Amino acid sequence: MRKLLKTVAVVITTGWLCSCSGEKTEANYQVIPAPQEIVMAANGDFTLGSGVKIVYPEGNEAMRRNAEYLAEYLQKATGKVYQTMAGTEGKGNILLQLVADAEKPEGYQLKVNGDGVVISGASEAGVFYGIQTLRKSIPVVENSTPVLAGVEIKDAPRFDYRGAHFDVSRHFFTIEEVKSFIDMMALHNMNRLHWHITDDQGWRIEIKKYPLLTEIGSQRKETVIGHNTGKYDGKPYGGFYTQEQAKEIVAYAAERYITVIPEIDLPGHMQAALAAYPNLGCTGGPYDVWTIWGVSDNVLCAGNDDVLTFIDDVLTEIIDIFPSEYIHIGGDECPKVKWQTCPKCQARIKELGIKSDDKHSKEEYLQSFIINHGEKFLNAHGRQMIGWDETLEGGLAPNATVMSWRGEGGGIEAAKQHHDVIMTPNTYLYFDYYQSKDTENEPEAIGGYLPVERVYSYEPMPRSLTPEEQKYIIGVQANHWTEYIPTFAQLQYMCLPRWAALCEIQWSQPEKKNYQDFLARLPQLIKSYQAEGYNYAKHVFDVTVDFQSNAETGAVDVRMKTIDNAPIHYTLDGAEPTAASPVAEEVLSIKENCTLKAMAVRPEGNSRVFTEKINFSKSTCKPIVANQPVNKQYEFNGVSTLNDGLKGNGNYKTGRWIAFYRNDMDVTIDLQQPTEISSVSFSTCVEKGDWIFDVRGVTIEVSEDGDKFTQVFSEEYPAMAETDRNGLYEHKQTFDPVTTRYVRVLAPSEHSIPAWHGGKGNFGFLFVDEIVIE
Structure with a gap:
């Protein structure tokens, strides 16, 4: 039996691709996300030579596309062209086939022996995920010939909903960039794109009955600089998707087994819509598309019947564009200050007989009226509603799914009420947060701190729920709000490699998760990032430093490590470390003022330099x-x-x-x-x-x-x-x-x-x- 390659080959330089003509490479099945079961088999290796064909069932268009995707992936990895063909002959080839498994529709099996490769799926989607595992197992080496060791892999996802949220309202992204985002999702076995297409700062989707939504609502006159500094760039900013373009995105995602779930955020986050149709607000305007970040007090008027008609009309066109079962209607961060003084809203409250109580104000109950209206419309048209966890306030709509973002509390409460829940807590899964403590040398972010390790540590099944209640936790999602992410390259930087940690939460069983093992598998996935040209963050290759105050010795104890145990060279006088600098010991005890600088030295390239000032006073490291x-x-x-x-x-x-x-x-x-x-x-x-x-x-x-x-x-x-x-x-x-x-x-x-x-x-x-x- 051929031994799997376990070497961690860390490659720092972006775009790296080895150029060894005709080199034979060995597949490594230790991929991300970790499959449920990998059994090495002593029944022969299989060589992916140029004569190997990818065979798919005749007449199955989705499987034909699967075969073409695999051929494209293999060509990027090896430089070789692989042919696809319809048929059933698997000997000497890669055979894609469907098998019955009603319980695990996205499950797959990957078998390799001396006769060839067979990827079997309970559905076309299952086969696609088997293809992703094979793709990620094969080293990326130009003009190479992969050798696959005999193996049997049985796998299926832990969660049915595996999502990534994409805010295109604060900053607009092109169709090609959205497609690239979808391709990134496919690499990480994700299947739900939560597309945030409306907000205070821009309305990004064409609604034919309300043309001013894009004519006016998609354009803001300028954008605040930094964290609401009061300074503006003076540059008009805008963009939107036509309905045909949105349908193109939906089709592109569907071919990769990803469902696009649109979000029309209401009744708050609506100032861009109010700029276009001021009669929908409590004051009648005038309103501007918001030029700052944060949450506007100007929201839809809950007492205005025209608002209810507007919601119905917009959702009518949205469900025509997006065939998804779920439609997200927001419900988050809706200030009630305008409603408190609005005669129409107060009349609505009186009409409905709404009263304040010790749980909620009458205005919070009024929001439930709006959310329930939206859900009834969606249900009447065969769709289901998702809302942020604020939709719990004032009473949850009967069939709503809750997206829990303010920690896990909302999700726990919704599950106890037997509502489906998607966990997306900002404490673990907001990828607009910084991923390094060295914020001065990072792209500007909204704040927070979420390194890969913390993301990976997230367990979405709260222990406070009973096993029956845990069944309502149907999925996990990470969110990418783009106030401080103006370009797609920066978006990739914020996503990757945190998505590697995310997808293992979404897909792998918890007993398969181990952070050190994950780090050992990560460099192989990063080679796929390099092959695709993704702009990934490299923090995991930097020196990780832990400081502990030691009151017994009066010292700061410093422990340094790297993902691959690369030698760490350091200085204490502020000088830049080199390969000639001292190598870090297991524990470095510091008892006086210093500037610590540390760097991992590798043949492929050195890591970034870690810098920290340590200042002693009479109180430092005392009990x-x-x-x-x-x-x-x-x-x-x-x-x-x-x-x-x-x-x-x-x-x-x-x-x-x-x-x-x-x-x-x-x-x-x-x-x-x-x-x-x-x-x-x-x-x-x-x-x-x-x-x-x-x-x-x-x-x-x-x-x-x-x-x-x-x-x-x-x-x-x-x-x-x-x-x-x-x-x-x-x-x-x-x-x-x-x-x-x-x-x-x-x-x-x-x-x-x-x-x-x-x-x-x-x-x-x-x-x-x-x-x-x-």
Whole structure:
């Protein structure tokens, strides 16, 4: 039996393709996503020579296309041309065939022996996924001849719905770019394209009954620069798809067994539509297509009968374009401020007899009226509705499927109500988030931090659900919002290789998942990215660094590793590392100020340089305790994050910040011996839109025994104003020198968000980092 190649050959340079004339290569079936069952067989190898044909059932058009796709994939991998033919003769060839399996319609079997290759599927789609596994098993080497070891692979997907969301409203993408996105999905065994085609910033689909939607609603006069800086680029921006173009996309996806699910986001996210038809809004306008990001207060008027007609008319044309079972109608982020003062909306509330209660306001119940109207229309026309998890507010439409994005809470609640659920939590699957902590050297993103490892760690079946309730979790999806993704190359960079982790969540059984094994299989998939010319991110090949504050030794313990155990060379003086620099030990203990730089050195090319400044003060790596608990969601390495010598940047999700919520920062640091001090400083990270506010004051206390404390500094701060900036705030408290062993730092969080904010009256989050004592 031929041994599978397990070598991890990391290739850094984009577009790499080996050029060894006539080289024989060996297939490696350790692909992504991991198949359910791989059994190596001692019944002979099969060589994919130039005479091998790809055989498909006569008269089956879908199988003919499958054969042509496989021929195209093999040509890209080997440089050879493979012929396709109708028939049933598998000996000496690659035979594609259908077999009955009603339980697993997307399942397949891949068998290789000395007589040839047989890919059997329960459906044409199943055969297509078997083709993807074969494609990804064959090394990409120009002018090569693959040798396939004997094997039997049995496989089927874990989830029926395996989705990727594509926002073309904030930034527009061409038909060819959408097709390339679909091809990327096929490589990762995905089968649902959630196409977000309308929003405040642009209406992107032709509706013939309402021509102004694209004539006016698809064009914005300019676009905000950066994170709503108040500066604009001054450039008109637009684009839309005709109905014929949309149908072309639908057909292209269907040939790759991908269903396009359109989203018409309502009743919020509608300012582009209101710009075209201002009579549909509560105030009558005038409105402009929105030029900033975020959520507009201008929404469809729920008390206007013309709005109900508009919804019906738009959905009538949408279901004619898109044959999908599901139609997504949004339901997310719909501010109710206009409804609260709109006579028509208030009259509708009175007409329906809607009352506020302890769960929801009457305006939230009014949104359910709109969502239910949309669902009834879709159901009457043989379609099903998907809505974001806000559709739970005010009562869920009877047959609705819920897409859970604000964490998993909405999905859990919907499953308990026996509604189908698609899990797409922003905490794991929002791929507009940064994938590196080094945000200064990354393309601008909306925020957050989701490296490949965190994506891979996601388990979509909540343990809080019973086995019966878990059956309602029908799928998993990642979302790609494009406010900060203006080009397709950047979109690919944000997708790949996070899609590799995503597709294994969607397809593979949980017992088959192992992150280290996944990393060993990843370079082979990345060669497919290179062959296709995809602009993938290379973070997984960089040096991964873990910092731990060691209170026993007073040092920062640094552990560095790479995906393939490549040697890591480092410096501590800020100089650029080279192959002549020291090689990292298992643990590097640092006890003084330094600038650590590290780089993996490989024959194929070096990784990017990792850089981190470590700054020591009298508090660094000293024992520290939290007198009030750290928020579990943002606990990261715990309270020792506050004195580990590392400073957080403007991204509060990188693990360099910890949060306090519904309580205050209250920590005590043991300096371990009497020490003279005269200042205490720390930083906060403010992001008011995410309910993250600055401290409301600071108190510093000192003690000789850790029991009895004396106050040396205290100051209160006013609540933040709406005009106060987001970002980093430095707080330095100075006082007369005092000798002490214990230092207690208290900083109240915002206990009542100001009235100008949408979260008024609620607690705010407090994000704090690096307490420096001097």
